[in-house]
Amino acid sequence: MTAMVTLPSPRDLYDRWESQQWSVARVEVGRDASRWETLRPVTRRELLVALAELEIGEVCVTQTLSSLVDHSPTEEDRIYLCTQLADEGRHVQFFKQYLLGPVGVDPAELEQPDSELSLLSAYGQIFEPVLRDATRRVRESGGDPAVWHAGVVQYHLVTEGVIAAPSLKRLREFVRAVGGLAALEEGLSNVARDETRHLTYGQTAARRGVQNGFAEVIGQTYLGALEQAVEVLVNPGRKAVTPVIRAALAHHAGQLDEQWSVARNRMLRQLALIGLDALRDEAERAWERAFTRAFAVYEQRWDAPHPVPKAAGLGLLTPRAHV
Ligand SMILES: [Fe+2]
């Protein structure tokens, strides 16, 4: 086996947490309000959907992390995971205050599980039940270490690493390009810094699990989760923006492909980091199959191809993320 990069211990990550504190109040979300009033409707809509999707993910993770805390394999893990629980609470608070403040979302929209925003959320519809189930099983098993490691895979490696981190990255780039949203930029950058610690913890815990006899459950859980993770990325349940003008279609499809390519690279990099690079080919095949399936579901549902295969079919794009 090739030499592996060193990963920080849970104690190191605790120390980072102490030195990387921030507060929602100090972000002062209200300063973005005037800029929201001048946004074009299409920009506003795109930002709103991305923010709501992240908010829904954050609420779900605050509701599910405690079983991993309760059944931590060591005291150090538990203390680190307590810091993460505090972070996720802060993230929900940030997204809520931002959506209710400068964006002007109705509080009822955020609370109702069947609101239009919730139904638009691929994460809420597709992956949230998977994560809830995985973390419930940790509790029901009384903290069986194999089940705990499967929970870390679903929570840290898939939800945070493959699904949330690339969409957070893309949203930050989009917000920078829109301009004039200083509070949102600052808040998202704080969230991203916290999430980097969370992802790193997942890699540390999974690598240790692989070394301690849980390689099989970790590998199979990871491979098994990829299909649904890709479904969240493609989101066949929501009609995608499909520009008619070829240059606009090429640009839009290229952006999606770029985001998915980031997710794919992360997915493969994590496998190598945790010591399961031997599963790389299998993971690549599972990833490609999942895209083929999600595009087929999309086309059947909307009676039109998804913009990415459409652009590829027209020779406007050479996809990188799923071939
Ligand atoms: Fe978070």
Ligand SMILES: [Fe+2]
């Ligand atoms: Fe997180």
